[in-house]
Each structure stands twice: as C-alpha cells, then as structure tokens.
Amino acid sequence: SQTIHQWPATLVQPVGSPLSLECTVEGTSNPNLYWYRQAAGRGLQLLFYSVGIGQISSEVPQNLSASRPQDRQFILSSKKLLLSDSGFYLCAWSVERDYGEAFFGQGTRLTVV
Amino acid sequence: GDSVTQMEGPVTLSEEAFLTINCTYTATGYPSLFWYVQYPGEGLQLLLKATKADDKGSNKGFEATYRKETTSFHLEKGSVQVSDSAVYFCASGGKLIFGQGTELSVKP
Numbered sequence: 058s059q060t061i062h063q064w065p066a067t068l069v070q071p072v073g074s075p076l077s078l079e080c081t082v083e084g085t086s087n088p089n090l091y092w093y094r095q096a097a098g099r100g101l102q103l104l105f106y107s108v109g110i111g112q113i114s115s116e117v118p119q120n121l122s123a124s125r126p127q128d129r130q131f132i133l134s135s136k137k138l139l140l141s142d143s144g145f146y147l148c149a150w151s152v153e154r155d156y157g158e159a160f161f162g163q164g165t166r167l168t169v170v
Numbered sequence: 171g172d173s174v175t176q177m178e179g180p181v182t183l184s185e186e187a188f189l190t191i192n193c194t195y196t197a198t199g200y201p202s203l204f205w206y207v208q209y210p211g212e213g214l215q216l217l218l219k220a221t222k223a224d225d226k227g228s229n230k231g232f233e234a235t236y237r238k239e240t241t242s243f244h245l246e247k248g249s250v251q252v253s254d255s256a257v258y259f260c261a262s263g264g265k266l267i268f269g270q271g272t273e274l275s276v277k278p
Contacts, residue, residue: 091266100270101259116265151266158204159266161214
C-alpha cells in the first residue's frame with residue numbers, strides 16, 4: 058500500500074534562517090506531488106506541484122522554492138525565512154494521469170520567530 | 171487561472187438539519203471535482219468525487235452533483251450529525267486547487 062511521510066511534524070525557526078521540509082512517498086511510481094500551505098482560516102493554498110523529477114510548477118511567487126531530486130521525494134526550501142512563512146505545510150501525492158484524488162501527509166507546523 | 175470558491179463559514183447547524191455548502195469553480199476543460207474533509211486534529215481525507223458532468227458523488231450520506239452549466243459542485247446532506255463537525259474543502263482536479271474551506275459545527 059502507498060504511504061506518505063512528511064517531517065518534521067513541528068518546527069520553530071528564527072527569522073532569516075534556512076528551511077528544508079521533506080516529503081517522501083512509498084508504494085507508487087511517478088506520482089504527482091504537491092506542497093500546500095494551510096493558514097489559519099484561509100484554507101489550502103497550492104504552493105508547488107510536480108509531475109516528474111526536476112519538474113516544478115510554482116503557483117504563488119514567494120520566499121519558498123521546491124525541488125524533486127528523486128521520483129518520490131519532494132523538498133520545500135527557503136534560504137531566509139520570513140515571519141509570514143509561518144503556517145501549516147502539507148505535502149500530498151496523486152496518481153499519475155489522474156491529478157485528482159490526493160493523499161496527504163500529516164503536515165508540518167512551522168513557526169517563524 | 172483555475173480557482174475554486176466555496177461559501178464562507180463557520181456554519182452552525184442543529185443535529186438532523188439539512189446541510190448545503192456551495193462550491194463553484196473556474197477551470198480549463200472539465201476537471202474532476204472533489205470534496206475533502208478535515209476532522210478536528212486529523213489530516214485531509216477524500217469525502218467524495220465526481221469525474222464528469224452530471225455525475226453524482228456520494229459517501230457517508232453526503233452527496234454532490236457535477237453541474238457543468240452552473241460550474242458548481244454543492245455538497246448536501248439531508249440530516250447532519252454531531253460527528254459531521256469538521257472543515258470541508260471543495261477542490262478541482264488538474265492542478266488540484268482547493269477552496270478556502272467551510273467549517274461546519276453541528277450542535278446536539
């Protein structure tokens with residue numbers, strides 16, 4: 058069966074520090090991968106999605122970047138965090154050629170102080 | 171670009187009341203449409219989906235019909251329970267864009 062792992066679960070980082078959140082999927086090949094941010098009261102905002110290794114689409118210009126160095130690995134990064142980067146970050150995957158039904162990780166609560 | 175708009179919450183209902191949560195979308199083509207649910211303290215999970223116009227998705231007493239002519243996918247349930255209290259998200263396929271979420275609170 059397929060599983061998705063996302064870590065860390067919580068993170069407190071100072072302003073200006075770098076960020077690296079990792080997400081891996083097991084049990085499937087060539088998944089579509091997504092990074093979302095869920096801000097309080099604002100729903101889910103799509104940040105990045107990827108249909109294959111090295112293929113990243115950015116939905117919202119901002120202080121973050123994403124990379125997909127391996128088929129089932131998706132990394133969210135920042136060189137210098139801002140206070141406004143605080144939020145709940147969710148990784149998700151869906152089956153190739155069916156961009157719909159997605160499966161979510163447990164999320165990372167990021168607090169920038 | 172693609173977008174999903176759903177009615178704002180919070181929505182507070184008494185047990186056994188009728189529920190409607192509106193959702194409309196804009197998209198290129200005819201994407202699959204989804205409702206996800208997030209129970210308190212849990213992650214998102216798929217509630218139901220519809221893959222083409224006039225399809226009706228259903229699960230746990232919830233229903234939603236894919237209406238191409240009105241670009242809508244409203245969520246309905248005839249009799250809500252306290253256990254239905256959660257945040258509900260409408261989403262469209264393709265890029266998998268989500269609406270802003272609607273918090274439902276059902277009182278006994």
